Amino acid sequence: MRSDSDLTARARIGNAALELFGSEGATRVSIRAIAAKAGVSPALVVHHFGSKEGLRSACDQYVISLVRGDPDDPADLKDAAGLAAMLEEAEPVRRYLARAFLDGTPEAAALFDEIVETTAAWLEQGSAEGWVRPADDPRARAALYVTWLLAPLAFGEHLSRVLGVADLHGTDAPLRYSRTSLDMLTHGVFTDERLLGAWDAAATKRRIR
Incomplete structure (x- = not known):
């Protein structure tokens, strides 16, 4: 869950878990399988993460850290576009999120809520700086924005067919459809x-506000 140049055992275990959880689902992946992919012993996985749930929690926190960006670098939050940039750049993360939300576990629900809260703060920062329009309901906007960005993960098979791409999680496909998404969000x-x-x-007729 770090750069390719980071070859520590803990990093290799994290990368292996992120990839296997994304491709097969956390419930179907064993510590032994993660250890084999990382080239370490199962005991070392337990030593670093305690359990498979501990490892999954570490994966969740890694994903959240990508969404948050660098809190000490305001440009990272403004220019990287938080969740959008992360989804465009990190194929294992996209697969991980897709599988997590399809599994519908309490952990996935907590992860979604955290992403919404982080995105709401990012949008409010943008609103204060003038590059995001103010919203009547900032939390609803954040939730819908996150859902918008994550929808391709749930509809991957159908989008792949319509867009004519073999692998929606590959690097080029997100760049292709995200340009259209950003145009819609920017220009309407x-x-x-x-x-x-x-x-x-x-709404007036039904007294909804």
Whole structure:
């Protein structure tokens, strides 16, 4: 779960776990399998992480650290675009997130909530700096933004077919569809407010606000 140049046993174990959890699911992967892929003994996996759950928790924290960026470098949060940049750059992380959310475990729910909270803070920072529009409901916006970004993980098979790419988790595919996503988020889709007006009329009728 570090750079390729980091060859410590702990890093190799983390990288192996992230890859295997993503490809097979945490419930289907054993400590022995992780150890074999990392080229270490099962005892060393336990020594560093305590258990498979400890290892999964470390993977979760690693993913969260990527979403947060470098808190000591404001440019990292502003320019890297947090979750979006992470999803574009890290193939094992995309596979890990896809599998985690498909498994629907309490750990995955906690991970999603943490990503939403982190993204909400990032968007609010952007709003304060003037490069993100203010929102009436910042938390709802953050949750929907995260869902928007993670949707390709859940619909990978269908998106691969429609976009004509063999592997949606490869480097080129996210760059292809994320440009369209960013264009929609930056410039919008609709040219007037007729749909907002229709929603407001329906909400007023149903007394929803």
